[in-house]
Amino acid sequence: MATDLAPPPVTASPAPARGKRLSPRTALLRYRWLYLMLVPGLAYFAIFKYLPMRGLTIAFQDFVPFLGYGGSEWVGVKHFEELFTGPDFGRLLGNTLILAVLTVFFAFPAPIVVALLLNELRLNVLKRTIQSLIYIPHFLSWTIVASLTYLLFSVDYGVIANWIHGIVGGAKVDYVAQADWFRPIIVMQTLWKSTGWGTIIYLAALAGVNPVLYEAARIDGAGRWRQFWHVTLPAIRPTIVVMAILTSGHLLDSSFEQIWLMTNSLNRSVADVFDTFVYYIGITQGGYSYATAVGLFKGVAGVLLIFGCNWLAKRLGQRGLF
Amino acid sequence: MNTTPHRLLAGAVAITAAFVTAACSAGDEPGPGNELTVMAPLFGTAPDPGGEMQQAVEKLAGKKLKITWVPNAEYGDKTNVTLASDRIPDLMVIQDQKSPSFVKAAEAGAFWDLTDKLDKYPNLKPRNEQTRLNSSTNGRNFGVYRVRPLLRSAVLLRKDWLDRLGLDLPKTTDDLYEVARAFTEKDPDGNGKKDTYGLIIPKWPTPVFNASSPYNAVDVWFGAPNGFGMRDGRLVPEFDTPEFFAANRYLKKMIDEGLVNPDYATLDTGKWNDPFVQGKGGIIIDVNVRATQLYGLLREKYPDDYTGMLAMTGNLSRPDGQKFSLPFLGYNGIIAISKQHIRTEEQLDDTLRALDRLASEDGAILLTNGIEGRNFKVEDGYAVLINEDDPAVKTINNDVDWGFIQLGTTASVGVGGDAYERKPASEAERDNLRLRKELEELDLRTAVHDPTLPYVSPTLTAKGATLHPIVSDARIKYLAGEITEGQLKDEIKRWYDSGGGQVVAEFQEMVTRGGS
Numbered sequence: 155m156a157t158d159l160a161p162p163p164v165t166a167s168p169a170p171a172r173g174k175r176l177s178p179r180t181a182l183l184r185y186r187w188l189y190l191m192l193v194p195g196l197a198y199f200a201i202f203k204y205l206p207m208r209g210l211t212i213a214f215q216d217f218v219p220f221l222g223y224g225g226s227e228w229v230g231v232k233h234f235e236e237l238f239t240g241p242d243f244g245r246l247l248g249n250t251l252i253l254a255v256l257t258v259f260f261a262f263p264a265p266i267v268v269a270l271l272l273n274e275l276r277l278n279v280l281k282r283t284i285q286s287l288i289y290i291p292h293f294l295s296w297t298i299v300a301s302l303t304y305l306l307f308s309v310d311y312g313v314i315a316n317w318i319h320g321i322v323g324g325a326k327v328d329y330v331a332q333a334d335w336f337r338p339i340i341v342m343q344t345l346w347k348s349t350g351w352g353t354i355i356y357l358a359a360l361a362g363v364n365p366v367l368y369e370a371a372r373i374d375g376a377g378r379w380r381q382f383w384h385v386t387l388p389a390i391r392p393t394i395v396v397m398a399i400l401t402s403g404h405l406l407d408s409s410f411e412q413i414w415l416m417t418n419s420l421n422r423s424v425a426d427v428f429d430t431f432v433y434y435i436g437i438t439q440g441g442y443s444y445a446t447a448v449g450l451f452k453g454v455a456g457v458l459l460i461f462g463c464n465w466l467a468k469r470l471g472q473r474g475l476f
Numbered sequence: 477m478n479t480t481p482h483r484l485l486a487g488a489v490a491i492t493a494a495f496v497t498a499a500c501s502a503g504d505e506p507g508p509g510n511e512l513t514v515m516a517p518l519f520g521t522a523p524d525p526g527g528e529m530q531q532a533v534e535k536l537a538g539k540k541l542k543i544t545w546v547p548n549a550e551y552g553d554k555t556n557v558t559l560a561s562d563r564i565p566d567l568m569v570i571q572d573q574k575s576p577s578f579v580k581a582a583e584a585g586a587f588w589d590l591t592d593k594l595d596k597y598p599n600l601k602p603r604n605e606q607t608r609l610n611s612s613t614n615g616r617n618f619g620v621y622r623v624r625p626l627l628r629s630a631v632l633l634r635k636d637w638l639d640r641l642g643l644d645l646p647k648t649t650d651d652l653y654e655v656a657r658a659f660t661e662k663d664p665d666g667n668g669k670k671d672t673y674g675l676i677i678p679k680w681p682t683p684v685f686n687a688s689s690p691y692n693a694v695d696v697w698f699g700a701p702n703g704f705g706m707r708d709g710r711l712v713p714e715f716d717t718p719e720f721f722a723a724n725r726y727l728k729k730m731i732d733e734g735l736v737n738p739d740y741a742t743l744d745t746g747k748w749n750d751p752f753v754q755g756k757g758g759i760i761i762d763v764n765v766r767a768t769q770l771y772g773l774l775r776e777k778y779p780d781d782y783t784g785m786l787a788m789t790g791n792l793s794r795p796d797g798q799k800f801s802l803p804f805l806g807y808n809g810i811i812a813i814s815k816q817h818i819r820t821e822e823q824l825d826d827t828l829r830a831l832d833r834l835a836s837e838d839g840a841i842l843l844t845n846g847i848e849g850r851n852f853k854v855e856d857g858y859a860v861l862i863n864e865d866d867p868a869v870k871t872i873n874n875d876v877d878w879g880f881i882q883l884g885t886t887a888s889v890g891v892g893g894d895a896y897e898r899k900p901a902s903e904a905e906r907d908n909l910r911l912r913k914e915l916e917e918l919d920l921r922t923a924v925h926d927p928t929l930p931y932v933s934p935t936l937t938a939k940g941a942t943l944h945p946i947v948s949d950a951r952i953k954y955l956a957g958e959i960t961e962g963q964l965k966d967e968i969k970r971w972y973d974s975g976g977g978q979v980v981a982e983f984q985e986m987v988t989r990g991g992s
Contacts, residue, residue: 219560219577220584241974242942310739331741331956418679419952420741422945435941437553440577442560444938 213447233447242431250427253413254405256337261344262401265352266394270386272353273360274378285357288350299343300415304330307339328420336421343412355397356390363389395472402463406452428452511540512827513565513817515558518545520878528868529875532847533883536839537830545879559586564814566827569622569882571809573613576937578812582618587812588824591617597828599835599886607806610929615990619810620831620885626806627916627923629693630764635787637664637672637758648793649697649726652759656735659758675730676757677740678748683945686714686926688804690761691727691951696802696924698723698794703926704983711928711984713976715947715968721961722794728955741952749773763804764788764912771905783904790915791922801919805929811885835885837894843884844895846876858899931986935978943979946971 182189208223213233215226237243268288275281291299306314309328319326329335367385376384408427417425428448436445464474522545523529534541544565546554551569556577558564564586570578581587591612594600600620602608611621631646633655638645641662646652656674658664664672680689686703692714696702700719704711714720730736737743737757749766751757753773760766767788774782791801811831818824833839845852845859851872852859863869881887886894900906936943950967953959959967972980 218580218584220581220586222562240942304742304744308739308742310737310743326738328738328741331739333958418741419683419945419949420956420958422683422949431941437556438575439937439940440556440559440575440580441938441941 210446210450212443213450215443217443217446219442229443233444234451236444237447237451242426245423246426246428246431249424250406250408250429252424253337253340253408253427256341257344258401258405260341261348261352262398264345264349266356266390268349269353269356269360270382272357273386285350285353288353290350291347292351294347296347296409296411296415299347300412303339303343303416330416331418331420333421333424336416336424340409340412340416343416344409356393359390359393360386392473395467396475399460399463399467399475403456403460405459406455511542512537512567512830514541514543514567514883515555515565516543516545516569516879516882517548517551517571518879518882519548520874523875523879524871527871527875528847528850529872529880532842533834533880536842537834539830543883562816564816566814566817567831567883568812568814569809570619570812573611573618573810573812574932576940578618579613579932579937582613582616582812585815587618587814588818589616589618590620590813590828591615593824593828594620597832597835599832599839600828604806606925610805611807611810612930614931614986617810619812620835621807621810622882622885622888624804624806624808624888625912625916627801627803627920628763628765629688629791629802629804629919630762630767630912630915631789631792632752632760632762632764632767632770633787633789634659634664634752634755634758634785636781636785638787639784640664640666645787645789646792647789648795648797649694650795652792653726653730653735656730656759657733660733660735664758665755672755673737673751673757674735675759675761676737676743676748676751677761678743678745679741680948681745683948684940685944685948688763688802693761693791693802694727695720695723696800697792698726699798699800701926702802702924704928704980705924706927706987711980711987713947713971713980715951715971721964724951724954724964725961728957731955732957741956753777764915767908767912768905771900771902771908775901783902786904786908788908788911788915790919799922800924801922803920803923803925808888811883831885834883840884840886840894841896843876843880843887845898846872851876852896852898854896855899857896859896860899927987928983930990931983933979933982933986935975935982939975939979943971943975946974946976 176184211223212226214228214230215223216229216232217223217226272281272284275284304312306312307329309315309326309331312329315327315329327335329339363386367389368381371381371385406428408429410429410433413425413427414430414433417430432445432448432452435441435448460475464476468474523543525543530541530543551571552575555568555570556575558568559577559581564581572578573582582589594602594617602617602621603623604626607621607623607626608617609615611617611619631652633645637659638655641658641664643655643658644651646655652675659672659674661670663670675690677690680687680691686692692702695714698719700714700717700723701707701712702714704713705717706712707717727736731740737751748760748762749770752760752770760770767786770786771782774785778785791799793799813824813827818827834843841848848854851861851863851869853862854860861873864873884895888895897909900909946967950959950964954961954964
């Protein structure tokens with residue numbers, strides 16, 4: 155088996171010289187084991203990602219489960235019209251985008267900064283300990299994070315809320331209820347929960363930087379700042395760009411559980427996002443078709459964003475994703 | 477005796493084989509035959525399908541039951557998912573028969589219309605016309621309602637605080653304000669610190685406006701309609717009345733003066749009892765059965781004094797002495813019969829006969845109390861638990877309390893009088909049970925019923941996600957002082973403009989046609 159993967163001995167077939175393309179059939183035959191290994195991955199995407207797309211048809215129907223895909227009435231783009239002209243659309247899009255932009259602005263660079271800081275640490279024990287500690291929040295569920303937030307920031311018994319009140323004085327601020335505080339709290343929760351975990355990929359990239367480069371820079375008289383600017387940063391730039399493009403696809407994906415758990419009557423005006431709206435309409439109200447239409451819109455917008463960012467990355471002289 | 481790996485293996489094989497056979501035998505029967513599939517909510521650990529309780533229930537019903545127990549917290553979601561699937565159980569507890577998903581399924585013919593069927597069965601025949609109407613979907617009954625008291629609203633107060641301050645039980649909303657103020661300012665717990673408040677209000681879990689919340693209770697007390705009501709021949713929503721604004725000015729005053737818990741917008745309903753039991757707040761406006769919970773919690777914390785710590789009263793009069801009471805639905809969900817396997821009228825009758833047997837007096841007692849002589853005995857008309865240390869009896873108690881009672885359509889204590897109340901530990905608690913019945917009867921005379929309950933508005937179904945939160949949120953914002961009364965009125969206008977006007981028109985038409 156192993157021999158199949160090895161390049162063919164030159165003597166056996168000298169005709170297809172190096173650099174010349176193999177015919178698809180020959181390639182398929184020659185690398186059959188590699189292609190076989192591809193099958194599970196393809197099957198995964200086909201079964202779990204592409205087949206369910208059949209269900210997207212209900213976005214164009216008035217879907218009643220009992221009547222099924224075949225029996226439900228076709229209504230064309232009615233649900234999309236309703237979505238785009240309805241009173242909720244502007245608010246949902248606004249809230250989703252603002253949260254997304256805030257998250258990208260704060261939560262995207264945070265792991266990079268932390269990884270770079272950790273990278274500068276000399277003491278290996280300290281570095282490892284900090285790494286382990288900041289991974290932990292990643293493993294807590296949003297329910298726990300939300301409960302902790304209420305415990306710490308509640309206007310009645312919140313420890314931190316009372317502490318701040320003790321220092322600043324004035325009227326008590328209800329951090330978990332006020333609309334003004336909703337976004338900062340969401341961003342802070344995200345930072346707390348995911349920054350540590352996000353450093354992994356950057357630390358891996360940093361570990362791959364050739365020490366020879368640093369040595370050469372030092373010989374040329376570069377200080378730590380110069381080394382960082384001319385060696386470290388260019389080394390992890392491709393990783394940053396790829397991560398940025400991937401993030402852009404999820405721009406409209408809000409963290410459903412997190413937002414759902416932090417929503418109340420006073421902050422709903424800034425907390426309603428596409429994901430909570432889809433859940434409310436689809437699961438609790440049984441509006442399957444409308445919810446699917448909203449979901450489809452989100453999906454299409456996500457794809458456009460990925461292509462847009464990829465194009466932008468290439469325009470700026472970076473290697474894109476594809 | 478030690479368990480060898482071989483034994484474990486043999487056990488595992490046996491269990492797997494049992495599962496496989498069970499799965500196969502279930503799959504092999506296409507028709508209902510003598511087995512019914514059931515979906516019901518669960519409040520604890522799932523009953524043993526071969527346990528004593530299940531056997532007793534199956535014997536009485538004359539049917540094998542294959543029950544899917546779904547934890548109550550996710551029952552609503554699971555219901556919608558099940559309705560969207562092609563495997564609808566024969567008998568399904570529907571907690572909200574006006575939810576769009578059930579209405580759509582029922583109208584598409586997924587469930588039997590039982591409106592003209594139920595009268596033929598002595599125990600399924602609706603005992604209360606108001607409740608039958610309330611539990612219908614546009615006048616048609618797609619299930620047998622699970623009866624509950626028609627009026628459960630009550631005010632629960634810390635009796636020890638009242639006694640210490642020399643206060644009487646409130647009779648009017650003004651009294652309640654005075655009590656709340658005294659609870660806040662006069663140090664009712666006598667610890668020398670100003671660390672208490674009066675009323676405890678939680679974050680209401682649904683953005684649906686009319687949801688039996690403390691806010692709704694106060695609206696009705698002030699004379700606003702319960703959800704919707706007729707004013708001069710015109711249907712108006714609860715919040716489009718002067719009484720609604722009077723009620724909210726009253727609440728806002730309490731909140732502004734600090735007589736209400738400061739976290740009323742975020743306090744989780746699951747933690748509603750905590751401030752009451754911990755002695756931070758002293759008044760809860762909710763259902764009277766909360767008294768049982770509170771007694772239990774107080775007993776845990778103050779085993780010697782708890783009997784003197786809880787007082788209860790019914791609905792309150794408004795300042796001019798007129799009284800309006802907030803009724804409840806009179807039922808808690810329905811049991812619907814799906815047409816998927818039960819296809820013919822004969823099969824339907826067969827199923828209804830089984831349900832009728834479970835709704836008989838014997839059935840109500842079995843599903844509420846358990847097996848007489850095995851896990852309880854009757855004493856002074858109360859059920860008293862026996863053999864509690866026997867593990868098998870413990871299982872029976874668990875299965876009844878957290879599971880099988882959900883299958884009862886008459887399995888509610890305090891109504892119909894079929895099942896026994898469990899005998900409370902103290903005289904105070906027994907008095908509380910008696911008081912509940914007295915207050916129910918008294919307040920039912922002033923109950924304000926919602927004429928739209930039997931009906932489903934298509935617009936509300938389609939636009940509920942947009943419409944429901946508008947006024948619910950605006951009210952909280954008004955109470956929190958974030959918007960003025962004028963802005964609250966603007967939000968109500970926005971509700972009308974966003975489709976609420978259509979909702980009212982639809983309901984008005986249905987109510988007028990329905991003749992109520």
